[in-house]
Amino acid sequence: MKGKSIGGRLAAPFVALRKDKQRRLFLRNSLIGITASFIVAIASVTAFRQEYRIGVDLASVRCLPWRLYFITYGLPQDLKVGEYVAFVPSAGLMGPHFDGKTVGKMIAGLPGDKLVVKGNVAYIGGRLIGELDLLDKLGKKPGDFDRTEVVPPGMVLVIGTEPRSYDGRYWGFLDQKLIIGRVGPII
Known part of the structure; x- marks a missing residue:
């Protein structure tokens, strides 16, 4: 690791990712899945709160x-x-x-x-x-x-x-x- 700048060390994973098509597809699909899950969760909670409520x-x-x-x-x-x-x-x-x-x-x-x-x-x-x-x-x-x-x-x-x-x-x-x-x- 001697001789590499901090910027070079931080950029290394992204350089490797640019060359690895399988990892890029996995990362892209993961981000799409997480985003879709988040949107579905928000919509579900909103719909639930319109019909139901939990009281204490x-x-x-x-x-x-x-x-x-x-x-x-x-x-x-x-x-x-x-x-x-x-x-x-x-x-x-x-x-x-x-x-x-x-x-x-x-x-x-x-x-x-x-x-x-x-x-x-x-x-x-x-x-x-x-x-x-x-x-x-x-x-x-x-x-x-x-x-x-x-x-x-x-x-x-x-x-x-x-x-x-x-x-x-x-x-x-x-x-x-x-x-x-x-x-x-x-x-």
Whole structure:
């Protein structure tokens, strides 16, 4: 290596490549393959994000039992009791803390179902939903949320499956137009 300049040593592999047709073809095909793979990967991620999203719930008090969940975007055509949905609450529906955030809940009542809240217990269609465990936190007493209502057309009652969930038992019905997709567990 004595006597060769730094420039000569740096250029040597390219000089050798110019003379080796097989290596040039391999390098060219490799670069084309890597570029095509990169373009396909970008297109796939973009398409995936338009239809799906992975959500993470790190809150200490959750409304659903999962930490990691999958959202499939699109308004479900036929809503069913027991189905999990994602929605973005309209201003003031759940309070300022939730404005603009994606929330997941379970559908507990459909149009025509009767909601009864008495004392600190809620029922929908005669089925027990659960107790209102957040009365103290909300500064309310048993009876403050008492009501008997029928779920109106175009609305649903959504609840969390965890005991301390802040849901429709407290703030009422959700407009179906606010539903942005379905939710399912990952972990």
